[in-house]
Each structure stands twice: as C-alpha cells, then as structure tokens.
Amino acid sequence: MPAVVLVNEQITTIGSDGKINEVCNYAVRILQREGREYAVGHVGYNTDAGKVKDFRAWLIRPSGEPKRYGKDDAVDMAGDLNDIYNEFRSRTISATNDADVGAVFAYSYTREDRTVFSQDGWPFQSSLPVITARYSLSLPEGWRVEGVTFNHPKIEPKVNGPSYSWELSNLPPMPDEPMSPSLTNLVPRLAVSYYPPANAPAASIKTFSSWGDVAAWMSELEDPQVIVDDAMARKAYELTALAKTELEKIRAIAQYVQNIRYISIQTGTGRGGGYRPHASNEVFAKSYGDCKDKANLMRAMLKVVGITAIPVSIYAGDPNYVRASWPSPHQFNHCIIAVKISDQTQASTVIQHPTLGRLLIFDPTDEETPIEICRFIFKAVSHSSIRKVRMNWCACRSLRRK
Amino acid sequence: MKNATVEKEADAEAIFWEIRIDDNPDGNLIFTHYIRVKVFTERGRESQSKIDLVYGKLYGTETKISDIAARTIKPDGTIVELNKKDIFERTVIKTSGLKFKARSFAMPAVEPGRRDQGPGLRERCARRGAGK
Numbered sequence: 001m002p003a004v005v006l007v008n009e010q011i012t013t014i015g016s017d018g019k020i021n022e023v024c025n026y027a028v029r030i031l032q033r034e035g036r037e038y039a040v041g042h043v044g045y046n047t048d049a050g051k052v053k054d055f056r057a058w059l060i061r062p063s064g065e066p067k068r069y070g071k072d073d074a075v076d077m078a079g080d081l082n083d084i085y086n087e088f089r090s091r092t093i094s095a096t097n098d099a100d101v102g103a104v105f106a107y108s109y110t111r112e113d114r115t116v117f118s119q120d121g122w123p124f125q126s127s128l129p130v131i132t133a134r135y136s137l138s139l140p141e142g143w144r145v146e147g148v149t150f151n152h153p154k155i156e157p158k159v160n161g162p163s164y165s166w167e168l169s170n171l172p173p174m175p176d177e178p179m180s181p182s183l184t185n186l187v188p189r190l191a192v193s194y195y196p197p198a199n200a201p202a203a204s205i206k207t208f209s210s211w212g213d214v215a216a217w218m219s220e221l222e223d224p225q226v227i228v229d230d231a232m233a234r235k236a237y238e239l240t241a242l243a244k245t246e247l248e249k250i251r252a253i254a255q256y257v258q259n260i261r262y263i264s265i266q267t268g269t270g271r272g273g274g275y276r277p278h279a280s281n282e283v284f285a286k287s288y289g290d291c292k293d294k295a296n297l298m299r300a301m302l303k304v305v306g307i308t309a310i311p312v313s314i315y316a317g318d319p320n321y322v323r324a325s326w327p328s329p330h331q332f333n334h335c336i337i338a339v340k341i342s343d344q345t346q347a348s349t350v351i352q353h354p355t356l357g358r359l360l361i362f363d364p365t366d367e368e369t370p371i372e373i374c375r376f377i378f379k380a381v382s383h384s385s386i387r388k389v390r391m392n393w394c395a396c397r398s399l400r401r402k
Numbered sequence: 403m404k405n406a407t408v409e410k411e412a413d414a415e416a417i418f419w420e421i422r423i424d425d426n427p428d429g430n431l432i433f434t435h436y437i438r439v440k441v442f443t444e445r446g447r448e449s450q451s452k453i454d455l456v457y458g459k460l461y462g463t464e465t466k467i468s469d470i471a472a473r474t475i476k477p478d479g480t481i482v483e484l485n486k487k488d489i490f491e492r493t494v495i496k497t498s499g500l501k502f503k504a505r506s507f508a509m510p511a512v513e514p515g516r517r518d519q520g521p522g523l524r525e526r527c528a529r530r531g532a533g534k
Contacts (some may be wrong), residue, residue, distance in 0.1 A: 076493070
C-alpha cells in the first residue's frame with residue numbers, strides 16, 4: 001500500500017444568510033516510494049461564488065523534522081485549460097519532491113462559498129485506506145438536514161444541537177482493477193441537502209426535496225433560452241426542405257448541430273450558470289457552444305419545423321453514478337436531447353417513456369455518431385440503468401406539465 | 403484556393419502573417435501581429451478556431467496584450483466580426499513570481515460545411531507589449 005490517510009475531515013458551517021464556510025483537514029502517511037505522489041493538497045473553488053481564505057500544508061519527515069508550506073508554495077490554476085472561460089479553479093501545494101517513506105503530509109484549507117445551492121456531496125475516501133473520515137455540518141437554528149449514503153449502509157449522524165457529524169473509521173483500500181466499477185460506485189459517499197425555515201433570510205437559496213423540484217428549476221433555466229430568429233428559422237427550413245419523413249427532418253438538423261464547434265464558456269456557475277444554456281439564437285449566430293448549448297439549439301431548430309424536443313440531463317461516463325435517492329442537479333455533467341416522435345419513426349435509439357411517450361435519444365455533442373445510434377448513453381439506457389436514465393428526465397418537466 | 407500552398411495536405415495555412423515591431427522611446431517593445439489563416443478541412447476548423455493569447459509576468463518581466471480584433475470571412479464572402487464581449491480574460495496559472503494570463507476567444511460564425519468546402523478565412527490582430 002503506497003500510503004494511508006490518517007484523517008480526512010470536512011467541517012461545513014452554514015450561516016443564517018446561506019453563506020458556507022468549509023474547513024478541510026487532511027493527513028496522509030507515505031508508506032512506499034510510490035506513495036510520494038499523495039503528498040499533495042488540493043482545493044477547488046469557484047470564482048463566481050467562492051474564495052479560498054486560507055491554505056497551508058506541513059510535512060513531518062521520518063526524523064520528526066517539520067516543514068511548512070504556505071501561500072508562496074501554492075499554485076493556482078484554471079480548472080479546465082480547454083475552456084474559453086471557466087470560473088472553476090484549483091489551488092495546489094505539492095510536497096512530492098520532499099516526502100520520503102515514513103513522512104506524514106498534512107494540509108488544511110478554509111473556503112468560503114456563496115453559492116445558491118444547498119446541497120453537498122462528499123466521498124469518505126479515494127483509493128487509499130482511511131483511518132478516520134468525518135463530515136461535520138453546522139446549521140443555523142431551525143434549519144433541517146437530510147443525509148443519504150451511497151455504496152454503504154446508511155450512516156446515522158451524531159447530532160449535537162444544530163451540528164451533525166457523519167463518521168467512518170478504518171476504511172480498506174480500493175486497489176485499481178481492470179474493468180472495475182468507478183471509484184464513485186465503490187467508496188462510501190455522503191450527500192446532504194439542508195433546508196432553511198420558510199421565513200429565513202436565506203429562503204432564496206435553491207433547495208431540492210424532490211426530482212420535481214430539480215426538473216422545475218432546470219426548466220426555469222432552459223426554457224427561456226429557446227429563442228428563434230429569422231436566420232435560424234430559414235436555416236431550419238433549408239436543412240429540412242428535402243426531408244420526406246420525420247426522421248429525415250430530425251437527422252438533417254441533428255447533423256447540422258453536431259457540426260457546430262464544441263466551445264465551452266462557463267459563467268455564473270455559483271448561481272446555476274453551469275446548467276443554463278446560452279440563448280439558441282446566439283449559439284446559432286456564433287456557431288459554437290457546449291453540450292447544453294447544442295441541445296438547446298437543436299431543440300429550437302426542431303421547434304421551427306414543428307417537432308418538440310426536451311433537454312435531458314445525464315451523467316456521462318458512468319451509467320450508475322446518478323442515484324434516485326438524492327434529488328440534485330449536481331449529479332449531472334452532460335446534456336443531451338430527447339425528441340418526441342410519432343409512430344412512423346423507427347430507430348434503435350427510440351424508447352417508450354411511461355408519460356412522455358416515444359422519444360428519440362440523441363447526443364448532439366457526439367460529432368460522429370448518427371441519429372440512429374447513441375454511442376455510449378443509449379447502451380446504458382437499454383441495459384441495467386434504464387431506471388436511472390428515466391429518473392434523469394426530471395428535465396422533461398415542461399412536457400409532463402402539458 | 404482549395405488547397406494549401408506550402409504543404410498540400412495541410413488542414414490550414416497562414417496565408418499572411420505580419421509582425422510590426424515598435425521599439426518605442428518610453429521603454430516598451432511592442433509587437434503587432436496580423437495573421438490571416440485559410441482553413442481547408444474540418445480538422446483545421448477545430449485547430450484554428452479557438453484562440454488563446456497568453457501574456458503575464460515571469461520573474462520581473464511583464465508582457466501585456468491589447469487591441470484584439472478578429473473576424474471570419476465565410477465562404478460566401480460574408481464577414482462576421484468578433485464581438486468584444488466574447489473575449490474572455492482568465493488567469494491560467496499563478497504562483498510565486500509567475501502569473502500567466504490569457505485572453506481567449508472562439509472565432510465566430512464558422513459554420514459547418516461540407517467536408518470538401520473550406521470553412522473560410524480567419525483574420526486576427528493583436529498587440530503584445532513587453533516591458534524592457
């Protein structure tokens with residue numbers, strides 16, 4: 001075993017105005033030379049709503065001699081270098097060059113967040129064994145919290161007044177194995193949702209107590225962004241002029257949107273911006289956008305030719321990641337589209353939804369795969385995770401309402 | 403012009419690149435770049451359409467960037483200018499003694515075309531100044 005985590009602790013305090021203060025304390029002992037790579041501290045933050053107030057680290061060498069790391073040793077980097085703009089950033093302190101076998105590396109940070117969201121997810125471990133892992137949450141008077149545990153029997157919190165603490169000890173390592181499930185489906189994870197009383201000053205923060213709440217909120221963000229202008233309408237008619245069937249119309253528009261360049265610009269993420277597509281007429285004019293922009297543009301162009309479509313939020317890459325027991329938009333990382341179709345359209349990507357009827361599933365971000373195939377997502381739909389993907393269709397609220 | 407001149411198989415080609423150097427009396431060395439790129443393939447479209455102009459401070463030397471302008475000339479001759487609000491400034495990396503920033507943008511209105519049609523020309527211009 002390359003290293004063992006001695007302490008993994010997060011202490012979260014919610015202010016009465018909804019402001020979040022997080023303190024993280026982490027310590028790892030290096031057991032093998034390969035374990036030196038774990039002598040690294042990270043903190044991620046979002047410039048739209050958060051800031052790192054304090055970040056420091058220590059190394060205790062096997063001789064007992066300590067070394068301190070502070071502000072001058074931290075590297076602050078853009079979270080995703082490929083994005084044109086993304087508010088997510090990370091700060092790192094690395095002691096990999098100083099750490100020897102037997103050394104203990106520890107770091108601590110304080111982060112402030114003013115996000116509108118009132119949910120948090122926390123893994124008790126990564127692949128390393130952990131001696132003590134603890135998540136503590138302190139709430140203002142009158143607030144309530146609900147916690148859900150994944151990949152582990154339910155953990156009941158220790159309650160001390162308005163403070164809650166979920167703790168696990170002596171967690172075994174999770175060694176990497178070929179073709180194994182992802183770590184997020186193996187290690188114990190906690191997801192919490194907290195709710196202010198109705199008359200609290202922070203009542204404006206977003207709470208999600210059901211999938212209906214998530215769907216309603218996402219529709220509020222998505223629906224107004226479907227804006228059709230003359231140029232876009234002309235293009236939609238031009239693309240479908242020779243189409244004889246519903247499927248040919250959908251295919252023509254799908255191919256056009258697939259060829260729009262993938263460019264990601266993420267702003268206002270602390271206020272839900274990461275879930276709001278840019279207006280479809282802007283995306284059409286600029287000819288670029290990210291997954292939700294593409295899905296939204298396709299939805300708008302289909303609307304022009306009389307076909308209804310709805311954005312579908314999913315977690316790409318792991319069909320088992322999304323859990324029904326935690327209604328939260330934070331479980332999604334990708335947006336695709338479901339096109340409402342008639343009985344005349346037959347394709348392997350068509351599914352029958354219990355309330356929405358026949359839907360053709362398509363990923364406009366996938367540049368190569370034709371409309372009749374949904375490369376990895378549909379595979380997930382048609383097998384064991386169909387229940388979860390259906391659950392993802394909280395974003396279909398607008399159709400359910402009709 | 404359907405193919406590149408210098409290398410026939412190229413996905414894109416700089417058909418004009420002018421750099422003016424102004425070693426001005428106030429101590430700043432100013433480079434003004436004007437680049438015109440012809441794109442021939444979809445791969446060229448992908449590689450040329452996202453622009454990161456990096457600048458910043460490296461152990462006492464500081465570079466700045468200003469006056470960014472860009473436009474796309476579509477195959478039908480229509481010109482689409484880059485809107486200033488679509489230029490984003492971001493700090494790429496920051497640590498003791500080093501701070502690299504970037505002005506980033508995507509070339510506008512590069513429409514999907516047939517694979518045998520070049521998506522058009524891109525032109526961009528920027529001034530980069532270096533303190534002495």
